[in-house]
Amino acid sequence: MIRNYFKKALAEGTMVSDFNVLAAGILGAPAHLIFYFLFKYGFHLPYENFYIRMVAVFLSLSVIFRKWFPSILKRYFPYYWHFSIIVVLPFIFTTNLLMNNFHELWLYWEIFMVFILIAFVPNWLIFLIDLFLGVAAAFVFFLLSAPGFVLNPHFNVPLYSIVIFFTIVAGYIFSYSNSKGQIALERNAALQAIAAGIAHEMRNPLGQVRHNIEAVQDLLPAYSENSMFELNEIVLEKIYRQLAQGQMAINRGAQVIDMILAEVRDEHQFKSGTAYLSATAVTHRALDEYGYESEEERSRISFSEEEDFLFKGIESMYLFVIFNLVMNALYFLRLYPDGTILIRIHRGELMNYVTIKDTGPGISKENLPKIFDPFFTSGKKGGTGLGLAYCRRVMHQFGGEINCESVQGEYTEFTLSFPVVKTDELAGFHEQLYRDNRERFDGKCILLADHDQERVTSIISLLEPLGCKTEIAKDGPDALMKFTSGRYDLFLCEIDLPVFDCFRLTHFLKGGNEASKPFPVVVYSAQPSYLYSARAEKSGIVEVLTLPLMLQPLVSALSKALSSITTADEHKNLSEKKVLVVDDSAVNRTAVRAMLQNFGIEHVIEAKNGFEALEIIKTMSFDLLLLDIQMPLIDGIEVTKRIRNGSSDNRMIPIVAMSGESDSSVILEAMESGMNAYLVKPVNRSLMKQKIIQVL
Secondary structure, eight states: OHHHHHHHHHHOOOOOOOHHHHHHHHHHHHHHHHHHIIIIIISSSSOOOOOHHHHHHHHHHEEEEEESSOOOHTHHHHHHHHHHHHHIIHHHHHHHHTTTTTTTHHHHHHHHHHHHHHHHOOOOHHHHHHHHHHHHHHHHHHHHHOOOOOOOOOSSSHHHHHHHHHHHHHHHHHHHHHHHHHHHHHHHHHHHHHHHHHHHHHHHHHHHHHHHHHHHHSOOOOOTTTOOOOOOHHHHHHHHHHHHHHHOOOOOHHHHHHHHHHHHHHHHHHHHHHEEHHHHHHHHHHHSOOOOHHHHHTTTTEEEEOOEEEEOOOEEEHHHHHHHHHHHHHHHHHHHHTEEEEEEEOOOOEEEEEEEEESSSSOOTTEEEETTSSSSSOOTTTSOOOOOHHHHHHHHTTTEEEEEEEEEETTTEOOOOEEOOOOHHHHHHHHHHHHHHHHTTTTOOEEEEEOHHHHHHHHHHGGGOOOOOOEEEESSHHHHHHHHHSSSSSSEEEETOOOOOHHHHHHHHHOOTTTOOSSSSEEEEOGOOOOGGHHHHHHTOOOOOOOOOOOOHHHHHHHHHHHHHHHHHHHGGGGGGGEEEEEEEEHHHHHHHHHHTTTTOOOEEEEHHHHHHHHHHHHHHOOOOEEEEEEEOOOOHHHHHHHSSSSSSSTTTOOEEESSSSOOOHHHHHHHHOOOOEEEEOOOHHHHHHHHHHOO
């Protein structure tokens, strides 16, 4: 709590706006030079130090050039800013006050310094810290510079202290009232920009969802009361693909929301789930999954895979970086019929690189230094100005950088640089991954069905250190025969298996019964995995992977599949559970009920608000409570507190929160109130099932 409060205070007390930086440089540098000559030769004060004044001039001027600082220094600029303020204001002013033996003129200037410091540091805690450090440093400097000098102040210290105190109070009242008005104006403008940006950014994925729903509707035959119909395999495959693309568009929209909220909240935490990723593989995936407006747009992009490399990061975050850069390039190429985008991957000695270059309008020299600043937009109507800021944040979290070169009227090139992954670092990661998962795989038998012998050899080499046994099937009939005569814990299969593919094979192995799940299935394909997601889920396939198979995603998928075996009893017992769903939205309640019924849970009671839920709980017992957070009258957190502090039989009922709010502070508050798990809307069905099984 103390750490969080200090971080908030530091943010409030670090007003590094262009105006403040310009004012510090333009006013501070000449002022210190003028003070030196004025006090030394005009007022003939006993002490003035030219070298200290030149340090103040340098610090004042240096902050003006912060935009040209190297990227690594920009991260630490707020600390440099406070260091400069401490030296230029409290240190120098107090040093002159002491060295001139509390001269009346410097007593006045000390009061002036306090007022100016308040203007630049509008948080009381950070102001006091800066003031204390500056004054303390001045006393140390005084003791070292004039060890035999005895201070003999000839002024009324209590009266002067009162003046200083009321200067601080008056300064903060003025600063607070002024900042409130400014904050209100800035917040209103920011909210308008964010609202317009969200509306603009969400139209694309929502438009894709609408398109895919309409496409599915077009594929379905007209309803006839007296006739039955069957969908042929080609039409069914098209429906699954349209559903998969719709799901991908929804996921992309959720990513846009998360990105905007992360920037607005200034969240810097690095989410879990890092892995060593193939730059070629994840870039291919990004280009495959991007929602193009037309085939013509897709044809404008060429991908040159000169030298693949591995980098440590999070796949979903990298995908969004590529999405954003491609989206911006395509937007500005609309008026350039011959414009193209070239994406290149190549290695370096210390850094590896991914470059995205378009032959579009370019960026002006005036705007180029600002493009990574939050809320800055240039020529793109309806944008939030957060996309490139988010890209830079992601690259910093990956330990790399994003830079841009552009010549107006010729090209724009973004370069993503990644630290070279050392061999021993990667080996250590793989060794740890094997150690963490060996117990789960030990003694297990996996059937691998693949017609590509080279790929089979590669997969076996990846799985061998896990201590599991792997048997090979070369096609569908071979896999079916082995399954009928052997005992396997898991089935790993390429999607386009010869004779019949993995979906038909899975159907045969399950006996045509979707509810029967005697073993887990993981599949892979050279095609984008999302294309098969809807059909795979319907077929009971646990995970779909994209080639080439990398160790971490492969082990994670197989581990997840093996975990599903251990929870088979819980799956069967779900049908016996009784669940209370509380949400003020009837649409949400209907959607959640449908999910629960899909899990086999038929005993579902609904409540439309917190008061109704509390009344129901007094008279009925439940195995689980699914509770919305944001509700009128009484919210989900208050409902949870009342249940936990009550005396009913449901006092210890497992509670799973459902909310559209992903802010970490809200999640923490929910868990502290007594909730057992937290789901962010729109709720993923498989994740909901996983959470329900965990809490039960």
